Amino acid sequence: MLSSSQGKLVRNGEEKKAVICIEGNIASGKTTCLEYFSKTNNIEVLTEPVSKWRNVRGHNPLGLMYQDPTRWGLTLQTYIQLTMLDRHLSPTSAPVRMMERSIYSAKNIFVENLFKSGKMPEVDFAVLSEWFDWITHNIAIPVDLIVYLQTSPHTCFERLKDRCREEEKVIPMEYLEAIHKLYEDWLINQTTFPLPAPVLVISADHDRQKMLHQYEENREKILAASHV
Numbered sequence: 001m002l003s004s005s006q007g008k009l010v011r012n013g014e015e016k017k018a019v020i021c022i023e024g025n026i027a028s029g030k031t032t033c034l035e036y037f038s039k040t041n042n043i044e045v046l047t048e049p050v051s052k053w054r055n056v057r058g059h060n061p062l063g064l065m066y067q068d069p070t071r072w073g074l075t076l077q078t079y080i081q082l083t084m085l086d087r088h089l090s091p092t093s094a095p096v097r098m099m100e101r102s103i104y105s106a107k108n109i110f111v112e113n114l115f116k117s118g119k120m121p122e123v124d125f126a127v128l129s130e131w132f133d134w135i136t137h138n139i140a141i142p143v144d145l146i147v148y149l150q151t152s153p154h155t156c157f158e159r160l161k162d163r164c165r166e167e168e169k170v171i172p173m174e175y176l177e178a179i180h181k182l183y184e185d186w187l188i189n190q191t192t193f194p195l196p197a198p199v200l201v202i203s204a205d206h207d208r209q210k211m212l213h214q215y216e217e218n219r220e221k222i223l224a225a226s227h228v
């Protein structure tokens with residue numbers, strides 16, 4: 001249930017829980033990171049609703065967007081914004097909640113990229129921005145820590161090829177470079193959008209074994225977010 005606090009809608013009982021968002025480029029290893037921490041007691045992991053983006057009542061907005069971003073960008077991003085909001089507001093029982101991405105990166109990275117690259121009409125960008133501003137002004141979406149998996153676009157390109165998600169076969173290197181630049185400007189250079197939380201950077205170009213090792217090394221720092 002939602003109640004009102006300081007003018008914003010707040011999910012009851014969620015104020016004391018820590019929220020950690022895992023961020024990074026496409027195929028940077030977010031799901032692997034979440035799977036690793038899902039084995040920890042007291043952490044509840046929410047994976048990204050990407051399966052919904054590939055199938056909403058039998059339609060595939062993710063696939064449509066990659067085929068024709070100008071026509072379908074608004075459709076996909078409207079639905080992603082809804083599913084991310086739903087994730088942020090969903091009740092959890094554990095004291096720490098870890099989630100893949102956030103409503104903030106969907107807007108600040110992906111919507112921004114569609115618009116800046118000339119693929120999204122200005123009116124679509126305006127409507128999405130109005131929605132985003134309304135949501136973030138009227139609903140409390142607390143985040144305590146952002147874990148940024150920092151990769152080179154090249155690493156992501158190689159991982160994308162290995163993973164072979166059908167819709168993503170059309171993604172060129174330039175797309176990953178653009179997403180990377182937007183992430184760096186947001187989370188590292190801090191020249192674009194306000195940060196919703198402090199950022200912990202983990203370099204993520206390494207193989208799986210080394211990545212798991214690094215997650216373990218950073219465990220304390222990550223869980224420190226739950227003591228705020």
Ligand code: TTP
Binds near residue numbers: 024048101107110
């Ligand atoms: P990611 O959110 O990067 O998820 P992933 O599973 O690919 O990442 P990882 O390997 O690190 O776990 O992207 C999922 C797909 O959705 C990808 O094709 C990019 C696309 N996408 C958008 O087009 N717009 C958005 O706002 C978001 C969040 C994703």
Ligand code: MG
Binds near residue numbers: 030031048100
């Ligand atoms: Mg994933």
